[in-house]
Amino acid sequence: MHICHVTAHLPPDQAANALLPFHLGTWTRAAGDSTQYIAHPPRATAERTAESLESQLAAHAAAMPGPVTWVTARARSGGIARALGVSTLADARRMRELIAPVVASADIVHVHSNGLLPELAAWMAGRQGKPVVMTLYGTEIWHYKRKWPRPDLFTRAYRSASRVTFYSRGLLEFAEGLGLSREGLSVIYPPVAAQFTRPDQAQRQALRRSLGLAERFVLLNVKRLHPLAGQRHLIAAMPAVLRDAPDTRLVICGTGQLRSELEEQARWLGVADHITFAGLVDNRSVADYYAAADLFVLPSLLEACPTVAVEALASGTPVLSADHPGGVELARLFGADVAVVPREDAGATARAITTFLRAPSRATSSAAAVVAREFSPAVVAGRFAAIYRDVLAEKR
Secondary structure, eight states: OEEEEEESOOTTSOOHHHHHHHHHHHHHHHTTOEEEEEEOOOGGGTTOOHHHHHHHHHHHHHTSSSOEEEOOOOOOOOHHHHHHTHHHHHHHHHHHHHHHHHHHHOSEEEEESOSHHHHHHHHHHHHTTOOEEEEEOSHHHHTOOOOSSSOOHHHHHHHHOSEEEESOHHHHHHHHHTTOOOSSEEEOOOOOOTTOOOOOHHHHHHHHHHHTOOSSEEEEEESOSSGGGOHHHHHHHHHHHHHHOSSEEEEEEOOOTTHHHHHHHHHHHTOGGGEEEEESOOHHHHHHHHHHOSEEEEOOSOOSSOHHHHHHHHTTOOEEEESSHHHHHHHHHHGGGEEEEOTTOHHHHHHHHHHHHHSOOOOOHHHHHHIIIIIOHHHHHHHHHHHHHHHHHHHO
16 A cells, blocks of 8 residues: 655654654555655754755655655735735645645545645545545644634544544543544554663663763653743742752753743752753653653643653653643553642642652553553554555445
8 A cells, every 4th residue: 555644744853743654654664565745844944045955855855764745834924815815725726736646646645633734635635535544643633623604624634534543532532522523533642662661770870870860869851842841830849849859850851942941940949950951862862861760740731642751651760740631641541650730830740749759669560561552663553554454445
C-alpha cells in the first residue's frame, strides 16, 4: 500500500504531529509498503533565504522515510481580503494544485491534526473515493467550535474520514461531549522509543556525574517554555521545596518564548542557583536526564497525552502531574507511579514534591508493563497497520 501523510509539521519540528508521521513512515517502509508526505516547511527554515531554504528543505526531506512535498503556509493578510476570505481561497487553490498529484497517487490519505492543508487534502481524497484516516492530538479538539449554518472543513473531514484516532481516551471523550460522536473512533497512544529504559542505581549515578548533577535530589521538566506548559508554577513551588530539601536541583529542558521571563522569576524568588535551564536537548541527552532524575514534574495547564511523562516512566522515574486530562488519564493507567495535583497551584505542587523527596522511590515494575502494552512502537505500529488494512478492505 502507498500512504500519504498530510501534516502541518515534520522533523526537525518536535510537535507530536511531526514525530508520529515520521515514525509511521519508518514502520511502513520496514513492512515493505511506501509513504509520501505533504507538509509545511519546518519552523527553523522560516527566515532562510531562497537558496538556503531550498538546500535545508532538501536535507530535511532526505532524512524522511519517503518523498516530501513542501507547501508554504499562507501569508497573513489584512482588511477586506481577510474579511472576505479571499486570501484563504487563493491559498486553497495554490495548495490544491501542489498536492493534487500526491493525493491521487495514494491508496490511503492519513491527515494529522487540523488546518487548511490537512483539511483540504482530506476533502480532495474524499472526492476521489480514497480512504482517509485522521489523527487528532489535542488542540484541534480542546478549541473546537462548531460553525453554522454549514460545517467547516475540519468538521467535514472529521465526519467523512474512514477512521479517526485520538491521542488519549480523555480527548476522545471530550470530542464526544462536543457532539462529535460517530462510528470508527479509537484511541492509539503515542509511541515511546526503546531508548527510554530503566537503568540500575550505578548507571543512574554515572549519568548524574556525566550531566554535572551533584545535588542529592533532581527534579526534571521537559517541555516547550510556553504559558500552557506551566513552568512558572513549578518555579513558584521551589522556595518551599528548598526549605524542606535544600540539596535539590530542578532541570528544565526546552526552549521557547518564556525563557527570559522564567529566569527572571527564579532570580526574584532567590532560587536561580538551584535551577538549570538546559535549553533544547537532543533525544539521547534527554533520555539521560529522565533516567537520572528522581521525579518528573509536569505542571502543564492542558495535555491530551503527555509523551514526556510516559518517557520518564519508561526510564523508571515517577511523575507528578497537574490535573489536566492527560495527567488524570496517566494516573489511571499507571496507578501510584503518577501523582496528580491541582493545576496552577504552586503550594500543592511544593507539598507533593517535598512529601515525595522525604521517601523517594523509583517507578514500580508495573510501569514497564503498561508502557509495553500501550506505548511501545511495535504496538502502536500494529494498531495503525490494522486500521490501514481495514479501510482498504472496506473500499474494495
